[in-house]
Amino acid sequence: MRSRVVALLACLVVAGTAGPPVRAGGDPVEVDVALVLAVDVSLSMTGDEQAVQREGYVEAFRNPAVHQAIRQGMVGRIAVTYVEWAGVGNQRIVVPWTLIAGPEEATGFAEKLGQSPPRRSTWTSIASAIDFSAGLLAGSGFEATRRVIDVSGDGPNNQGRAVTKARDDAVGQGIVINGLPLMIREPSGPWDIKDLDLYYRDCVIGGSGSFMVPVRERDQFAAAIRTKIIREVAGREGEPLLRRAQGEPRANCFIGERPNPDWD
Numbered sequence: 001m002r003s004r005v006v007a008l009l010a011c012l013v014v015a016g017t018a019g020p021p022v023r024a025g026g027d028p029v030e031v032d033v034a035l036v037l038a039v040d041v042s043l044s045m046t047g048d049e050q051a052v053q054r055e056g057y058v059e060a061f062r063n064p065a066v067h068q069a070i071r072q073g074m075v076g077r078i079a080v081t082y083v084e085w086a087g088v089g090n091q092r093i094v095v096p097w098t099l100i101a102g103p104e105e106a107t108g109f110a111e112k113l114g115q116s117p118p119r120r121s122t123w124t125s126i127a128s129a130i131d132f133s134a135g136l137l138a139g140s141g142f143e144a145t146r147r148v149i150d151v152s153g154d155g156p157n158n159q160g161r162a163v164t165k166a167r168d169d170a171v172g173q174g175i176v177i178n179g180l181p182l183m184i185r186e187p188s189g190p191w192d193i194k195d196l197d198l199y200y201r202d203c204v205i206g207g208s209g210s211f212m213v214p215v216r217e218r219d220q221f222a223a224a225i226r227t228k229i230i231r232e233v234a235g236r237e238g239e240p241l242l243r244r245a246q247g248e249p250r251a252n253c254f255i256g257e258r259p260n261p262d263w264d
Helices: 002-018 047-062 064-071 103-115 126-138 163-172 196-204 218-234
Strands: 030-040 078-085 091-100 143-153 176-181
Touching: 030 047, 030 126, 030 218, 047 064, 047 103, 047 218, 064 103, 064 218, 078 126, 091 103, 091 126, 126 143, 126 163, 143 218, 163 176, 163 196, 176 196, 176 218
Parallel strands: 030 078, 030 143, 143 176
Antiparallel strands: 078 091
């Protein structure tokens, strides 16, 4: 418990370093959504896959459809930050909180994102990524109608506390967690699972209107990321992409995890 409190405090310090813009009266700037893009950079992701994934996010924020979705919000602007994550304590803010109200700011965000090459690291702690992202949202300083964590990854949680506890804690704070499970390659390693989409459905995403967009082919990357961001910006719930059949068993949310005292 103590380690999680320390980690959260560290997140708040990092989140508040740059400081978001404020109105002339000193009040926080209102946005339709405060969005954390939390992207897996564990070793199971090949360098080529990471490059394709990063370019998908860069192109999404250059896309006119994304710009239009931002303009059509009730407030007409969003706040977004991009985070890479792997194991426990291994999270890096690639692009800090950025206010986007039009094409110029969106393109600027894309340019900053494109300037920093992806990195790779060990382990896959989705739970730590959620906790870190929740800390960033708590310390963003923006007044957001919706707060969203967007988790993308290619494997289950295999380090840190139980992913379901991290998810439930975030949802309890009014945060929505969406997912982008990457299923491009057949499972081959000890931490890989076949039905990653079902795992994300049952164990990772949560909150009102939460959804996921599975990616099963390399050429789906850019379109999937663009579709997901437009839905998050616009706040459209839409139809679930996967419906649970009657009697269908739930995914094993501990499939990648070892007994760990942090689960308590």
